[in-house]
Amino acid sequence: MSNIKVLIVEDEPIIAENIKALLQQVNYTVVGIAFTKNQALELLENTSPTIALLDINLGNNLHGIEIAEHINTHYNIPFLYLTSYSSKLILDKVKHTFPMGYIVKPFDESDLFTAIEIALSNYSSIKKNTVISLETINKNSDIQLTKKEFIILQEIYSGLSNHQIAEKHFVSTNTVKTHVQNIYSKLNVHNRADAIVAIRKILNS
Amino acid sequence: MSNIKVLIVEDEPIIAENIKALLQQVNYTVVGIAFTKNQALELLENTSPTIALLDINLGNNLHGIEIAEHINTHYNIPFLYLTSYSSKLILDKVKHTFPMGYIVKPFDESDLFTAIEIALSNYSSIKKNTVISLETINKNSDIQLTKKEFIILQEIYSGLSNHQIAEKHFVSTNTVKTHVQNIYSKLNVHNRADAIVAIRKILNS
DNA sequence: GGGTTTTTCATCCAAAAGGATGAATTTTAG
DNA sequence: CTAAAATTCATCCTTTTGGATGAAAAACCC
Numbered sequence: 283m284s285n286i287k288v289l290i291v292e293d294e295p296i297i298a299e300n301i302k303a304l305l306q307q308v309n310y311t312v313v314g315i316a317f318t319k320n321q322a323l324e325l326l327e328n329t330s331p332t333i334a335l336l337d338i339n340l341g342n343n344l345h346g347i348e349i350a351e352h353i354n355t356h357y358n359i360p361f362l363y364l365t366s367y368s369s370k371l372i373l374d375k376v377k378h379t380f381p382m383g384y385i386v387k388p389f390d391e392s393d394l395f396t397a398i399e400i401a402l403s404n405y406s407s408i409k410k411n412t413v414i415s416l417e418t419i420n421k422n423s424d425i426q427l428t429k430k431e432f433i434i435l436q437e438i439y440s441g442l443s444n445h446q447i448a449e450k451h452f453v454s455t456n457t458v459k460t461h462v463q464n465i466y467s468k469l470n471v472h473n474r475a476d477a478i479v480a481i482r483k484i485l486n487s
Numbered sequence: 488m489s490n491i492k493v494l495i496v497e498d499e500p501i502i503a504e505n506i507k508a509l510l511q512q513v514n515y516t517v518v519g520i521a522f523t524k525n526q527a528l529e530l531l532e533n534t535s536p537t538i539a540l541l542d543i544n545l546g547n548n549l550h551g552i553e554i555a556e557h558i559n560t561h562y563n564i565p566f567l568y569l570t571s572y573s574s575k576l577i578l579d580k581v582k583h584t585f586p587m588g589y590i591v592k593p594f595d596e597s598d599l600f601t602a603i604e605i606a607l608s609n610y611s612s613i614k615k616n617t618v619i620s621l622e623t624i625n626k627n628s629d630i631q632l633t634k635k636e637f638i639i640l641q642e643i644y645s646g647l648s649n650h651q652i653a654e655k656h657f658v659s660t661n662t663v664k665t666h667v668q669n670i671y672s673k674l675n676v677h678n679r680a681d682a683i684v685a686i687r688k689i690l691n692s
Numbered sequence: 693g694g695g696t697t698t699t700t701c702a703t704c705c706a707a708a709a710g711g712a713t714g715a716a717t718t719t720t721a722g
Numbered sequence: 723c724t725a726a727a728a729t730t731c732a733t734c735c736t737t738t739t740g741g742a743t744g745a746a747a748a749a750c751c752c
Contacts, residue, residue, distance in 0.1 A: 444738075454701055463741070475679045
């Protein structure tokens with residue numbers, strides 16, 4: 283029983299079922315097959331996949347890219363593009379969605395497996411560069427930050443001084459200091475640089 | 488004329504030449520073909536490739552992995568493994584070398600091209616998490632840090648105080664302060680947190 | 693609607709960092 | 723060998739942080 287949950291977005295039922303079969307051979311769980319964009323969004327929300335495979339038939343169908351953008355803005359999972367052929371043109375068009383890789387059709391079980399394994403492996407390294415999220419912090423560690431603490435932590439992370447934070451958020455420097463101290467206490471650090479390092483570690487965990 | 492310089496490490500001359508031809512078709516520059524580990528190390532040093540393709544024939548030949556480790560410790564470029572077949576076993580053995588991907592033989596021009604493009608694209612995202620390198624800093628920006636400044640910058644980046652840095656490197660706190668000030672001046676920042684942010688930006692550029 | 697948590701703010705003090713300047717010593721490069 | 727660059731260290735002073743404690747609003751929850 284694999285704990286890797288794959289979402290397949292592919293409008294060709296035959297191909298989709300084929301992929302599903304291949305994945306199940308290597309013991310992945312296929313949480314669903316989406317034939318349309320709306321189905322994809324629904325399955326993303328309801329099945330919490332570990333990774334998504336998105337079909338892109340460049341030309342009229344740009345749903346894959348839209349779904350990719352939706353994943354980037356709403357979820358924290360990697361995705362791979364399934365594409366019939368690869369060219370500089372395609373790469374340029376979809377690069378900005380930051381896929382973890384491409385799977386060029388036709389592919390066999392091992393191609394699929396390799397691509398997914400690498401994607402998952404690389405993703406845990408990559409995600410650390412993205413904007414820090416409160417959920418990530420609170421879920422990936424035993425600390426529980428409040429909303430304001432998290433906001434201030436982000437400002438610290440981006441290099442602002444207490445005074446700058448105070449101005450930006452229309453509160454007094456004293457208030458900021460209090461929050462900062464509470465944050466330090468929760469993170470078990472004693473200064474800004476260590477707080478940043480602590481966050482880096484959590485994001486990279 | 489492509490500015491992407493590829494190093495091929497492959498002990499089978501026929502395959503190597505084939506790869507070279509494929510790469511040149513898609514306008515990459517092949518800076519060299521290494522048939523042995525020593526040749527690979529030499530070419531790495533002398534030709535400054537943008538990316539390396541490493542053959543791994545698991546079994547008796549583990550040179551690919553050793554070269555990968557050498558790249559990880561000495562250079563700042565991504566590499567891909569060329570492998571005859573992929574299996575969970577292989578992946579487990581080489582995963583720790585953090586390849587940017589795998590190319591499973593046999594492959595065609597577009598497989599190769601796709602894999603390299605993705606590797607390069609992802610690498611610029613991933614490298615930011617790795618240890619900061621002096622070369623990266625000095626080449627990716629107009630600042631020029633000295634060795635000691637770079638060492639101290641790393642300590643700042645990892646959250647040490649001036650006092651801790653002084654103890655660790657057997658110099659006085661005053662010396663550290665001087666270096667820190669020179670670093671700030673070069674980075675055009677005025678405190679630790681901003682220095683860390685500045686480095687983050689350079690690494691992500 | 694009453695208790696809990698969060699957010700707000702203050703004061704006092706200590707420690708650390710930041711800034712300016714000057715200077716001796718060591719390393720490096722031509 | 724010698725000039726330039728890098729590393730080392732010091733002193734003086736200012737600003738920012740960090741730490742402790744107390745406390746009043748505001749928001750939230752059941």
